[in-house]
Amino acid sequence: MATVELKHITKSFGDNTVLREFSQTFQDGEFITLLGPSGCGKTTMLRIIAGFEKPTTGELYIDGQLVSGGKTFVPPEKRGIGMVFQSYAVWPHMNVFNNVAYPLTLKKTPKAEIQKQVERVLQIVHLTQYAKRLPNQLSGGQQQRVALARALVAAPGLLLLDEPLSNLDAKLRESMRFEIKEIQKQLGITVVYVTHDQTEAMAMSDRIFLINRGVVQQSGTPEEIYNHPVNQFVADFLGKVDFFKGEVKDGSIVFPQMGGQALPYDGPRTGKVEVAVRPENIQFDPEGPLQGVLEAQYYLGDVDDCRVRVGETLVRVITGGYAYKTLKEGDRVRLSVRDQMVFDDDGMLDEKLQIQT
Ligand SMILES: Nc1ncnc2c1ncn2[C@@H]1O[C@H](COP(=O)(O)OP(=O)(O)O)[C@@H](O)[C@H]1O
Numbered sequence: 001m002a003t004v005e006l007k008h009i010t011k012s013f014g015d016n017t018v019l020r021e022f023s024q025t026f027q028d029g030e031f032i033t034l035l036g037p038s039g040c041g042k043t044t045m046l047r048i049i050a051g052f053e054k055p056t057t058g059e060l061y062i063d064g065q066l067v068s069g070g071k072t073f074v075p076p077e078k079r080g081i082g083m084v085f086q087s088y089a090v091w092p093h094m095n096v097f098n099n100v101a102y103p104l105t106l107k108k109t110p111k112a113e114i115q116k117q118v119e120r121v122l123q124i125v126h127l128t129q130y131a132k133r134l135p136n137q138l139s140g141g142q143q144q145r146v147a148l149a150r151a152l153v154a155a156p157g158l159l160l161l162d163e164p165l166s167n168l169d170a171k172l173r174e175s176m177r178f179e180i181k182e183i184q185k186q187l188g189i190t191v192v193y194v195t196h197d198q199t200e201a202m203a204m205s206d207r208i209f210l211i212n213r214g215v216v217q218q219s220g221t222p223e224e225i226y227n228h229p230v231n232q233f234v235a236d237f238l239g240k241v242d243f244f245k246g247e248v249k250d251g252s253i254v255f256p257q258m259g260g261q262a263l264p265y266d267g268p269r270t271g272k273v274e275v276a277v278r279p280e281n282i283q284f285d286p287e288g289p290l291q292g293v294l295e296a297q298y299y300l301g302d303v304d305d306c307r308v309r310v311g312e313t314l315v316r317v318i319t320g321g322y323a324y325k326t327l328k329e330g331d332r333v334r335l336s337v338r339d340q341m342v343f344d345d346d347g348m349l350d351e352k353l354q355i356q357t
């Protein structure tokens, strides 16, 4: 197990600042995900933790020991970290056993010890019976597990994973998520996982750090940031969401583009607002406050994906099989809305959270 402490880490390449004032602590045994759009600085952060990149300013501690900062710089091989990157390179000419043994062979570990450790990790990643195979005799998922086993063989307290599943097909990606999570729980190691895939982040993480343009927008459990996003960027990045412009008036929010229809509101905001609603939180409800016409419905098996015209606005509704069986296009319907998120009407990001570039 290992803690990771980042203190005021900033990283610039020339005059391009890609990480700004990153100050966070990852606890022993936590599954941490750095989530954000491409180019937001996730890989750079991971490379700083690994020791492949020096931060421009700030300090980094692993297990309470300064590894980067001031005049101190501990090289990657001395940091006790396991790593798997997106383009996981397994040696094509080495069988599974030798691939996994490689880091121990480099360290000149005694043969008997290598045997024991490799068998241990092959068991963990369910590859025991493939030890003698060459990588080209394995599926993509199995090759990825070889890379994972190799990262785990030296028993690191900290494992860094950079988009390790992005080269796998959708089904395999889903099952590997649970495998990685199981391995992490079983070994009790700290994992820092990088992905741009919000579903992956939601499924695996104890805590997510959602990053935009080098700044953490919000951190918290998946449930916290999904249901209580601090700004519109977060709401939009995690899950499906639609934004509607409205204005707070006498205990309701009035939507001009919905023909002046309104939702009840007793929150703190006043004046013009932006209301974010997840389509699964809008329901067909004969008593609902909004009225519209069902324009389209798409049957997706587990859910129906519907479009309802409310005034000039097309509202997306994702609902259980109910609608498909009972409603048809052109029907007049009423909608109720739950868990709406009300933001100030100030563009995509709260001003204070934006990087000035
Ligand atoms: N070695 C480098 N030299 C110059 N710019 C870099 C270097 N590495 C990354 N960058 C820049 O830093 C930014 C963040 O990159 P990266 O950390 O790879 O993002 P992510 O992993 O979130 O997609 C990008 O604008 C990228 O071009």
Ligand SMILES: [Mg+2]
Pocket (backbone or CB within 6 Å): 042, 043, 044
């Ligand atoms: Mg990256």
